[in-house]
Structure formats: C-alpha cells, structure tokens
Amino acid sequence: MRSTLGAIAVAIIVGCASTPPLDLPAAAAAPPLTTFVLYHGPASVTIDSLRLSGDTVYGRGFPAHPGGPREAILLPRIAVDSIRRVHPDRSALTLAALPFAVAIGLMLVFGASYGSD
Numbered sequence: 001m002r003s004t005l006g007a008i009a010v011a012i013i014v015g016c017a018s019t020p021p022l023d024l025p026a027a028a029a030a031p032p033l034t035t036f037v038l039y040h041g042p043a044s045v046t047i048d049s050l051r052l053s054g055d056t057v058y059g060r061g062f063p064a065h066p067g068g069p070r071e072a073i074l075l076p077r078i079a080v081d082s083i084r085r086v087h088p089d090r091s092a093l094t095l096a097a098l099p100f101a102v103a104i105g106l107m108l109v110f111g112a113s114y115g116s117d
Helices: 002-016 024-028 093-115
Strands: 036-040 043-053 056-061 072-076 082-085
Touching: 024 043, 036 056, 036 072
Parallel strands: none
Antiparallel strands: 036 043, 036 082, 043 056, 056 072
C-alpha cells in the first residue's frame, strides 16, 4: 500500500511540474507552432511563432475569445525576464485523473478481496 501511495505521489508531482526556463535563442529555434509563455515584469503573455530579430522578440498572441483576431506581440529582448515552453497537456486532466483512477481501482480490487469469503 505504501508503494502505491508513493507511485501516486510521484505521478502527481510529475504531472504538476513546470517546464524549465529557456534562453531566447533556443526558444526561437523551435518549430513555429510551439507555444511559449513570455514573462516580462509582473505580466506574462502566451505566444507562438516566436522569432528574434535584433533586439526585438516577435510572436503571435492567442485571442481572448475563440475565433477572435490574433495580435502581434513585440517586446524588447531586454524586457523579457524568462520564457517557458507551455506544458503539452494544457488541461492537465489526464495527469490529474490518472492517480485517482488508479487509487479507486485499487480500492475496488482490495475491497472486493477483503469482502469475499
């Protein structure tokens, strides 16, 4: 039982872990549809199509409403505090639900085995 709880804890920690910060040149070399979060001061912006040109960071922001216009994001390179690749599982539903499904399944299996004669 202890190892099961340990495995569930590891799955939750891995599922909730953030991605490490990247440097701008490495991020700009990524494919155009890769999504990043740029942190600048107290704000952040989610972009894709990231590219560097001189001292300016270019990208395309995501619309506030589905189907809305995508705005161009231009930031001075010096203003970008850090950049992170967006976690591939945006909803995190799969990673969050998996440990609970395993725990419920184990409870059902062990509960059925204890209740039988």
